Every structure is written in C-alpha cells, then in structure tokens.
Amino acid sequence: MMRIALLDDYQGVAMGMADWGGLSPRATVEAIREHITDPDALAARLHPFHCVMLMRERTRFPRALFARLPNLRLIVTAAMWNVAIDLEAATEYGVQVCGTGDVSDSTPELTLGLILGLTRHIAEEDRAVRAGKWQTTLGTIVRGKTLGILGLGVLGTKVAALGRALGMEVIAWSANLTDERAREASAARVEKDALFERSDVLTIHLKLSDRTRGLVTARDLARMKPTAYLVNTSRGPIVDEAALIAAVKDRRIAGAGLDVFDQEPLPLDHPFRRLGNVLITPHIGYVSEENYRLIYGDTLEDIRAFLDGKVIRAMNTPAVRAPAA
Helix, strand or coil: CEEEEECCCCCCCHHHCCCHHHHCCCEEEEECCCCCCCHHHHHHHHCCCCEEEECCCCCCECHHHHHCCCCCCEEEECCCCCCCECHHHHHHCCCEEECCCCCCCHHHHHHHHHHHHHHCCHHHHHHHHHCCCCCCCCCCCCCCCEEEEECCCHHHHHHHHHHHHCCCEEEEECCCCCHHHHHHCCCEECCHHHHHHHCCEEEECCCCCCCCCCCECHHHHHCCCCCCEEEECCCHHHECHHHHHHHHHCCCCCEEEECCCCCCCCCCCCHHHHCCCEEECCCCCCCCHHHHHHHHHHHHHHHHHHHCCCCCCECCCCCCCCCCC
C-alpha cells in the first residue's frame, strides 16, 4: 500500500480539497501541518512515505534528502515548476516528479490588493479605527500614476491589465522583453534603470532562477522616487533583502508590499515585522480556494495515474528504482 504525505498544510484544509478516499485501499493519505526545517527531523518524518506532495516551495528537497528516503517513489508539486526540488537528484534516485495545474489569477489580484493597501494605508487605518482613532493618514490615488512591471509574463500581463483598468500608465522591463511583446500587453518597454526611476509603484513578476536571484540591487532601489512603492509577490530572493530593509527603514522609498521573503515562514524577529511602511502577507498570492482545489485535485489524478502504471504531468524521466525492501 502506498503511503502519501501532503506537506505544509498550513491552514489544515488539504484533506478536504480532494476525494482522497478514492485512493483506498491502494493508498493512505496523511496531511502534515507543521513546517519541518531541520534536515534530520524531515528525513525521519518522511522516511515511511512512498509519495510526497509539496505545496510550492515551502519545503526544500535537496539531493541529501533523496539519499535518506529509500521508500520514496513519487513527488507531486503544486504547479509545473519548483526550484526547491533537485530534479537531477530525483532522476538519479529513480523518483518520479509530477506537477499540477495552477490558477493564474490569484497572485495578480493579491498584487492589486497590496498596491491599494499601500497607497491608501488600509491596514494602518484598520488598526487605528480598532484603537479608537479616526482618519490618521493621507492616501494617494493611483490613477495617472506609473505602474512599473518587472517581468511581463503571464502574471505580469494580468497585473498590467489591472493597472490599466485603474487608469495607470504601464511600463515594463525584463531581460528578454521586446517592444512588440510589451505593446501586446498594453505596456511600454523601457530600460531597467528607467523602470526604477519612473515607477510610482514597481511590482515584480519573475520566476526565481540563477539569473534573477538578487536582480533588484541596492543601486536599483536608490533610483526609485522617495514617494514610490515596491511590491513583490514573486520570490523574496529576487530582491536584495538587506538593501530593501534599509531603503524602507530610512524612507528612501515610501514603502513596500511583500508577500514573499528570503526565509519563510518569516522569522518572528525579522525587521519587516516592525516597519510600519511595509505591508506584509504570508505568501498567499497563490492561496485561494479555487487554486487549492485545482492543485490538490490534480495531485490526486497524478497519484491515481502512477498507481495505474502511468505518468501524467511529468517533470522528469527518472531512472528505474528497485522496490523498497
């Protein structure tokens, strides 16, 4: 019988997102709510399982972990990419990796929420009203302002449309962006320096890779207007975190809206928790009921196919591995 672990079920909802009972009697499913960071503890916890489902990049799966999980046969990850998995090691150790579908509207909608939350001080005013105060800040409107998009792919294009709907001028840059592609998204392509200099709100929509890690530097942040905001719903390490902390702390930019961080969950003593001009959410860009039902439903399909001797939504082609003893 296959034993399946659903990792990092933060909200305690995984068991209700798909008909896991349909796998009986061929498999049992267990949801693990706690986030396990210690490598030894993680290896010990996952040792009995033949299949592990990863919710995005919450848990890293490096080569050393594969070496300690002789029973592992299948990994299913939310969406069709996951930089936290060493795919080369998975292939060498004979572990099949499969992905799922993904709803692409969740993150752009949260991006819009962070933009409006920052410019209208929504969280701050909420706290003030609960404390008995009334009208403590002065917000700004976004109509007529410039929205800068770093990465005009699927998500960036959706954010561009939302910005246009609010009456914002949309500009964009990424390493391979062309003028034609920008026009298709109703945006104007600019150079990277101009993106940071002209944007009233700069929002990041790139995948994390060796090329994009640390892409936003202290020099880039120094080019931003003191009235500008930076929004990141992509991945924390794309931005030089120390430089961003310094920029918002010293009010060299007006503030930041962040859904992603270098270390997640965000440590309790992290400076972002104490900075009033930083609006933070706990990596919920993709966290919506619609997306969860799609992700967990596809996970169920991937596992059922694997049990039937088939592979769907494959992300690698592993070597053959002998059955566990």
